[in-house]
Amino acid sequence: MALSWARVGSLVASGILILFAPDASGYCQTSLCQKDKSGIVCSPAQADDCGIPMRWPGGCFGYAIAERASKQLPYELLSKAMNAAATTWGAADCGNGEKPGLAIVDFGPVACDQKEYNLKSGNANIVIVHDDAWPYDGAGNTLALTTVTFDLASGSIFDADLELNGTVALTAGDADVTFDVESIVTHEVGHMLGLAHSEDKDATMYIAYQPGEISLRTLSPDDEEGVCKSYAPADVSACDPTPRRGLAGECDPLPIEEPGCACSTTQPARLRFNGLLSLGLLGCALGRRARRR
Numbered sequence: 001m002a003l004s005w006a007r008v009g010s011l012v013a014s015g016i017l018i019l020f021a022p023d024a025s026g027y028c029q030t031s032l033c034q035k036d037k038s039g040i041v042c043s044p045a046q047a048d049d050c051g052i053p054m055r056w057p058g059g060c061f062g063y064a065i066a067e068r069a070s071k072q073l074p075y076e077l078l079s080k081a082m083n084a085a086a087t088t089w090g091a092a093d094c095g096n097g098e099k100p101g102l103a104i105v106d107f108g109p110v111a112c113d114q115k116e117y118n119l120k121s122g123n124a125n126i127v128i129v130h131d132d133a134w135p136y137d138g139a140g141n142t143l144a145l146t147t148v149t150f151d152l153a154s155g156s157i158f159d160a161d162l163e164l165n166g167t168v169a170l171t172a173g174d175a176d177v178t179f180d181v182e183s184i185v186t187h188e189v190g191h192m193l194g195l196a197h198s199e200d201k202d203a204t205m206y207i208a209y210q211p212g213e214i215s216l217r218t219l220s221p222d223d224e225e226g227v228c229k230s231y232a233p234a235d236v237s238a239c240d241p242t243p244r245r246g247l248a249g250e251c252d253p254l255p256i257e258e259p260g261c262a263c264s265t266t267q268p269a270r271l272r273f274n275g276l277l278s279l280g281l282l283g284c285a286l287g288r289r290a291r292r293r
């Protein structure tokens with residue numbers, strides 16, 4: 001996927017602005033801003049709001065977990081955390097007893113353990129843990145990265161991959177919590193749904209995580225407003241959660257990006273650590289040419 005190091009670096013730097021930003025509240029949706037650029041649309045509206053909010057067409061998607069899981073977290077614990085996160089978002093209170101028009105389906109383990117989007121073959125909205133090294137900038141303060149690939153015309157989400165930084169001490173359960181995997185994936189599933197960071201410090205979609213914290217497991221009213229805005233209550237029982245062109249359990253040996261077909265935006269969850277706060281990014285890297293790896 002076309003994620004540039006330079007882009008990550010520039011957005012980490014922009015996080016400094018957030019440190020001194022006035023308190024504000026309000027969820028934001030990732031948006032298709034211009035032809036090859038993502039942006040945000042927030043509530044209350046912000047000056048730089050731009051474009052069409054991204055969402056899964058039909059209100060559903062399915063994820064799969066790389067079966068090797070993690071040295072720290074066996075597949076069962078990672079799956080349990082993802083299931084809890086999916087349930088949490090789906091159970092948001094939209095008022096009047098209604099829930100979001102949203103279905104998140106677990107497609108189980110897959111052999112592939114790479115982030116990719118294939119334009120000519122099947123896909124998986126994959127969950128991966130990088131155990132040995134974090135392959136991007138910010139290894140010391142990045143917990144996870146979600147890459148969303150979307151239609152450049154409509155903003156419909158095509159694919160979303162979630163990568164966890166397994167070089168930090170991930171924990172599951174309520175005892176001796178360091179970096180709580182359920183908290184982290186609940187935040188990241190918000191990105192998979194198309195939500196951006198909120199400025200509400202109580203929100204699961206807030207950009208910072210404090211080690212030991214488990215409160216991100218549950219949604220704040222702001223998170224609930226956001227998901228209910230993106231996925232208004234509706235019957236989604238007819239929605240097909242199968243990834244585009246079918247579920248691919250194996251990585252595509254030659255994933256190819258073509259010009260003008262799709263774009264990716266990445267959303268890393270960062271943590272506040274030793275007083276340092278870094279920001280997730282809203283950027284878009286467009287595949288301009290066929291690329292092989």
Ligand SMILES: [Zn+2]
Nearest residue numbers: 267268269280
């Ligand atoms: Zn984030």
